[in-house]
Amino acid sequence: MTWTVPLTDVVVTDDDVAAVMDCYASGWLTMGPRTRAFEDAVAQFTGSTHAVAVSSGTAALHLACRAAGIGPGDEVIVPTMTFLATAHAPRYCGATPVLCDSASPTDMNLSVEDVSRRITPRTKAVIAVHFCGYTADLAPLRTLCDENGLVLIEDMAQAIGARYADGRPCGTGGDLACVSFFSKKQLSVGEGGAVLTGSSGAADIVRSLRSHAMTSGTWDRHRGHEDSYDIVDLGYNYRLDEPRAALGLARIPRLAAEIDARRAAVLRYRERLGFSERLTLLWDDEAVSRSSHFAFPVLTDTHELRVHLRRSLAEAGIQTTRYPALHVLEEYAGQTDASLSVAEATADRHLCLPLWAGIDDDTVDRVCERVLHDVREA
Numbered sequence: 001m002t003w004t005v006p007l008t009d010v011v012v013t014d015d016d017v018a019a020v021m022d023c024y025a026s027g028w029l030t031m032g033p034r035t036r037a038f039e040d041a042v043a044q045f046t047g048s049t050h051a052v053a054v055s056s057g058t059a060a061l062h063l064a065c066r067a068a069g070i071g072p073g074d075e076v077i078v079p080t081m082t083f084l085a086t087a088h089a090p091r092y093c094g095a096t097p098v099l100c101d102s103a104s105p106t107d108m109n110l111s112v113e114d115v116s117r118r119i120t121p122r123t124k125a126v127i128a129v130h131f132c133g134y135t136a137d138l139a140p141l142r143t144l145c146d147e148n149g150l151v152l153i154e155d156m157a158q159a160i161g162a163r164y165a166d167g168r169p170c171g172t173g174g175d176l177a178c179v180s181f182f183s184k185k186q187l188s189v190g191e192g193g194a195v196l197t198g199s200s201g202a203a204d205i206v207r208s209l210r211s212h213a214m215t216s217g218t219w220d221r222h223r224g225h226e227d228s229y230d231i232v233d234l235g236y237n238y239r240l241d242e243p244r245a246a247l248g249l250a251r252i253p254r255l256a257a258e259i260d261a262r263r264a265a266v267l268r269y270r271e272r273l274g275f276s277e278r279l280t281l282l283w284d285d286e287a288v289s290r291s292s293h294f295a296f297p298v299l300t301d302t303h304e305l306r307v308h309l310r311r312s313l314a315e316a317g318i319q320t321t322r323y324p325a326l327h328v329l330e331e332y333a334g335q336t337d338a339s340l341s342v343a344e345a346t347a348d349r350h351l352c353l354p355l356w357a358g359i360d361d362d363t364v365d366r367v368c369e370r371v372l373h374d375v376r377e378a
């Protein structure tokens with residue numbers, strides 16, 4: 001299928017390519033000085049004390065769970081409305097994810113009240129997902145976690161550059177936060193991720209576990225700082241490599257402007273689609289001003305309209321997507337629970353329309369015209 005309007009697009013500039021070629025020409029490809037510089041740039045952009053780069057957002061979630069001390073017998077509360085990696089991560093540590101509901105029909109993020117209801121003596125942590133770039137309601141969640149001695153992990157794979165309701169940057173409100181640099185994400189290098197934390201102890205654990213828990217790395221040994229190593233834990237190979245760090249470093253200076261461009265497109269969509277009686281916009285203008293706009297979902301009034309729109313837009317060459325709630329997937333079917341009904345209704349009726357930093361006004365207008373036409377004809 002060749003789409004006339006793809007769901008998303010990645011803009012790679014000549015400077016991006018030159019930075020990567022420069023890295024290859026240097027002859028040093030595994031984790032080294034460029035990864036270190038990329039970590040500094042990510043920490044600075046997100047306002048976090050420590051950023052530790054890893055090979056994916058999924059690896060970041062796994063290592064955040066390890067650094068949080070999550071293990072067999074523990075329960076970790078995660079929203080059912082998320083990408084599966086959020087729930088897989090505690091399972092990699094032998095723990096059990098407990099799915100929770102969404103906040104409201106127009107807020108796909110977790111319900112703090114529902115999290116509170118699902119806390120048991122076994123609960124060790126909560127993973128708050130900032131869905132589509134919109135931050136979860138972190139202040140009351142922080143209070144709840146503190147009162148119950150729970151670790152608060154943020155899955156900000158979709159939300160680099162977003163802000164909480166109090167204006168602080170996303171990634172600074174939990175104990176650990178996980179970023180993804182997957183190709184669809186706002187800051188993309190292909191595959192990559194990072195763990196952000198204010199705790200130097202947690203940062204040390206993540207740094208150690210991403211590289212087999214070896215007491216010295218290849219770059220240290222290359223520079224003659226160490227001539228041998230010890231192994232002190234069960235670690236992994238979750239390293240980021242230098243070409244991808246170089247690409248990230250080249251792209252990060254444009255990130256703030258690209259997020260603004262995404263927001264401008266979202267505002268245009270909202271203005272044009274908001275008056276349709278059969279469509280509901282998610283979140284509100286204030287939330288839009290703080291989101292970093294990974295995706296633009298709209299709600300249809302019925303499941304049938306969503307199915308119809310997805311098909312009719314595809315026929316017009318316009319690519320869309322949707323997220324299933326985790327508890328309807330076979331792997332998580334055992335977790336089905338009537339009180340996940342808010343998420344289930346949203347999952348059944350939402351559709352994400354094309355969005356990327358370089359989408360132009362004409363394209364947004366064409367998609368809107370087609371959506372409104374198809375809604376009228378449905």
Ligand SMILES: *Cc1c(COP(=O)(O)O)cnc(C)c1O
Pocket residue numbers: 056057058059082083085086129155157158180181182191192193
């Ligand atoms: C993309 C994503 C991840 C996983 O990131 P990868 O880099 O693809 O491993 C985790 N959680 C959410 C919410 C995501 O959107």
